[in-house]
Amino acid sequence: MPKNSWRRSLAEKVSFSISLSIVGIIVTLICYSWISGNSNPPILSISQFNVRQVNSQYYVPFTVINNGGETAASVEIVAKLTLSPQIVETGRQQLDFLSRKEERSGEFIFSHDPNQGELAIRVASYRLP
Amino acid sequence: MGKNQRNRNTRRVSGDTWREEIEEIISGASGGFLFGIPLLYTMEVWFIGSYVRPPILVAILAITFLIILSINRIEGFRPQESETLPGAIAETIETMAIGIVCAVIMLVILKRIDFQTSLTEGLGKVVFEGVPFSLGVAFSRSLLTENGAAEDNGREQKPRSDNRPGYLRDTMADLSATLIGALFIAFSIAPTDEITVLAASASSWWLLIIMTVSLLISYGIVFASTITNYEQRRQQQGLFQTPQSETIISYLISLITGMLMLWFFQKISFADSWYIWLRYSIILGLPASIGGAAGRLAV
Numbered sequence: 001m002p003k004n005s006w007r008r009s010l011a012e013k014v015s016f017s018i019s020l021s022i023v024g025i026i027v028t029l030i031c032y033s034w035i036s037g038n039s040n041p042p043i044l045s046i047s048q049f050n051v052r053q054v055n056s057q058y059y060v061p062f063t064v065i066n067n068g069g070e071t072a073a074s075v076e077i078v079a080k081l082t083l084s085p086q087i088v089e090t091g092r093q094q095l096d097f098l099s100r101k102e103e104r105s106g107e108f109i110f111s112h113d114p115n116q117g118e119l120a121i122r123v124a125s126y127r128l129p
Numbered sequence: 130m131g132k133n134q135r136n137r138n139t140r141r142v143s144g145d146t147w148r149e150e151i152e153e154i155i156s157g158a159s160g161g162f163l164f165g166i167p168l169l170y171t172m173e174v175w176f177i178g179s180y181v182r183p184p185i186l187v188a189i190l191a192i193t194f195l196i197i198l199s200i201n202r203i204e205g206f207r208p209q210e211s212e213t214l215p216g217a218i219a220e221t222i223e224t225m226a227i228g229i230v231c232a233v234i235m236l237v238i239l240k241r242i243d244f245q246t247s248l249t250e251g252l253g254k255v256v257f258e259g260v261p262f263s264l265g266v267a268f269s270r271s272l273l274t275e276n277g278a279a280e281d282n283g284r285e286q287k288p289r290s291d292n293r294p295g296y297l298r299d300t301m302a303d304l305s306a307t308l309i310g311a312l313f314i315a316f317s318i319a320p321t322d323e324i325t326v327l328a329a330s331a332s333s334w335w336l337l338i339i340m341t342v343s344l345l346i347s348y349g350i351v352f353a354s355t356i357t358n359y360e361q362r363r364q365q366q367g368l369f370q371t372p373q374s375e376t377i378i379s380y381l382i383s384l385i386t387g388m389l390m391l392w393f394f395q396k397i398s399f400a401d402s403w404y405i406w407l408r409y410s411i412i413l414g415l416p417a418s419i420g421g422a423a424g425r426l427a428v
Contacts, residue, residue, distance in 0.1 A: 019226030034183030
């Protein structure tokens, strides 16, 4: 049965209006992120939070955020805990992707108390996708 | 005809129109799930969505729009033909909206989009996953109607009898079809790393949500879809043949099928805890139950 678009039922008109809104919102958001976006390289910053102790292990939460314009791939985060020249613990994590303004959280785990030594957490490297 | 009578008729017609509209949308969404689910369980698509730039997303949306528009000129998810170009354009917008909504729901359910996801990354994932879902919506009638028609013809030639062996035969046919459909999908997804990755981000209560969504989609595909002989299915009686019980039992079959496939491909072993078995099976149970529902359409 042929359907004339100008003689649609109320139900069809409502679903068309909702559909148009959904597609319109998606296109608007893409255009907004296009216009407001920048093409600067990734700027990765990391912040760490209070240490928590569970079963004689020390958990150090961290959050990494990309404040740059481009997406960073294979973001590598390294942590180094130095208690003495003899006692050094390291940790390493990798994130697949970190888009613009995206943040991801995780934790490093040490067997010694980070408060008793010197802890350094930094973003070591990334590559462009 | 009295005024009350006229009002009743108006209400009934209006109600039918709304019911038909909802059924058509559910039919379209069912096709979208059938076509889109394999790409949803593909890690590379999530990654591509993470870094693709907005101009490319706009281009992809535009190309998808043109492809679906050309499909809608001859096919489309609505049974009525879109004869005019404005009609076809309207149906294309509806098709893409259904596909996008289905993709968003699944990406949120599988935790590929959360509050930490940036706008650009979220849009990239939605657009890339929305394309196969939208194509599935556009192809929904061709994907499923043929089986439905074949089924109708088969049933006409072989009328249902009320004796118990007939009930048992129908039950066994449905269960076998679910098993084959679930096996078909689970076999291709079980050996991949996506199950492990998806399971890692799902908490216990989130698994319950995934189970609920699996049941709803399975129910939607087989029983609420206008493209199958659902009226006949709704009237079936006997062992496991009420819509709700058949959906639940079919889901259990899909779950067990998924579990066996995971074990077959060494993704889980007897050394693993029961929670790992359950977790992985529920994650794989989602596509498997969709495959099972598609299988039941072919009975």
